[in-house]
Amino acid sequence: xxxxxxxxxxxxxxxxxxxxxxxxxxxxxxxxxxxxxxxxxxxxxxxxxxxxxxxxxxxxxxxxxxxxxxxxxxxxxxxxxxxxxxxxxxxxxxxxxxxxxxxxxxxxxxxxxxxxxxxxxxxxxxxxxxxxxxxx
Amino acid sequence: xxxxxxxxxxxxxxxxxxxxxxxxxxxxxxxxxxxxxxxxxxxxxxxxxxxxxxxxxxxxxxxxxxxxxxxxxxxxxxxxxxxxxxxxxxxxxxxxxxxxxxxxxxxxxxxxxxxxxxxxxxxxxxxxxxxxxxxx
Numbered sequence: 001x002x003x004x005x006x007x008x009x010x011x012x013x014x015x016x017x018x019x020x021x022x023x024x025x026x027x028x029x030x031x032x033x034x035x036x037x038x039x040x041x042x043x044x045x046x047x048x049x050x051x052x053x054x055x056x057x058x059x060x061x062x063x064x065x066x067x068x069x070x071x072x073x074x075x076x077x078x079x080x081x082x083x084x085x086x087x088x089x090x091x092x093x094x095x096x097x098x099x100x101x102x103x104x105x106x107x108x109x110x111x112x113x114x115x116x117x118x119x120x121x122x123x124x125x126x127x128x129x130x131x132x133x134x135x136x
Numbered sequence: 137x138x139x140x141x142x143x144x145x146x147x148x149x150x151x152x153x154x155x156x157x158x159x160x161x162x163x164x165x166x167x168x169x170x171x172x173x174x175x176x177x178x179x180x181x182x183x184x185x186x187x188x189x190x191x192x193x194x195x196x197x198x199x200x201x202x203x204x205x206x207x208x209x210x211x212x213x214x215x216x217x218x219x220x221x222x223x224x225x226x227x228x229x230x231x232x233x234x235x236x237x238x239x240x241x242x243x244x245x246x247x248x249x250x251x252x253x254x255x256x257x258x259x260x261x262x263x264x265x266x267x268x269x270x271x272x
Contacts, residue, residue: 002145002184003144003145004142004143004144005142005143005144005145005182005184005187005221005249005251006140006141006142006143007140007141007142007143007220008139008140008141008219008220009138009139009141010219010220024211028195028211028219030195030196030209031195031196031209031210031211031212031218031219032209032211032212033196033207033208033209033212034206034207034208034209034212034269035209035211035212037212037267037268037269037270038212038267038268038269039265039266039267039268040262040263040266040267041211042224044220044222046141048138048141051141059164059166059167060166060167060169070170071169071170072169072170073166073167073168073169073170073171074167075160075164075167075168075171075177075252075253075254075255076167076168076169076170076171076173076174076255077254077255078254078255078257082167082252083144083146083164083167083252084143084144084146084180084251084252085141086180086222086251086252088178088224088254089260089262090260090262090263091262092262092264092265104262105261105262113141115141115220115222116211116218116219116220116222117211118211118213118214118224119211119212119213119214119268119272120266121214121268121272122263122266124225124226125241126176126225126226126227126228126240126241127176127226127258128228129175129228130175130176130256130258131173131174131175131176132173132174132175132255132257133170133173133174134173136255136257
């Protein structure tokens with residue numbers, strides 16, 4: 001197994017006043033065909049501000065930065081500190097115009113690199129008997 | 137914005153006969169603390185067999201490899217051909233023993249590199265008024 005893989009930014013998050021949108025970079029514009037048929041997308045982004053060797057070694061955190069929550073492995077959280085700095089948010093589309101996807105909200109900052117987008121299809125066959133720890 | 141980011145495999149998918157599990161590599165074992173409180177995880181993996189410059193340039197596909205489905209941008213699909221080869225499956229946990237997460241099923245092959253795991257918490261605030269295209 002290779003030791004590393006390469007990820008390229010395919011777009012960027014913009015947040016200006018009330019508006020939030022994703023700008024898809026020109027080389028990837030063709031990947032947007034048909035996205036208008038969906039109301040929701042999964043947006044994958046990169047926690048670029050944490051991209052240091054040291055921060056990527058963080059393996060345990062107090063969820064939601066609350067010391068009252070039990071120390072938890074990052075795989076049991078959505079912490080922005082993790083070995084691979086992948087963030088994921090389900091976003092509702094407001095409009096798509098050209099390479100600009102306007103969305104209702106995203107759990108990412110202005111300037112955050114977007115690394116993938118997938119359509120959102122609810123009702124995974126795995127989704128039954130959901131169980132969560134108390135801190136959630 | 138940097139041109140690339142580095143992703144490291146943190147584990148690997150094993151499928152042998154009826155059993156399916158994720159082996160987390162030793163350096164990341166500490167990131168599993170507390171995962172047992174969850175019934176489900178989001179497993180992020182790398183479509184490593186498609187990791188060529190040429191395949192990563194694929195921007196449009198017929199969803200589900202069915203020519204009857206309309207040509208669609210990969211961002212409107214879950215195609216394994218896409219600029220960044222990130223796969224995502226919601227998996228139900230059967231058991232966790234040491235660095236081995238036994239799961240019910242995953243939409244990935246034996247040997248697929250795992251790049252991240254996040255706990256699954258249903259009920260995103262964005263999830264309302266879902267709309268899908270006809271081919272779904």
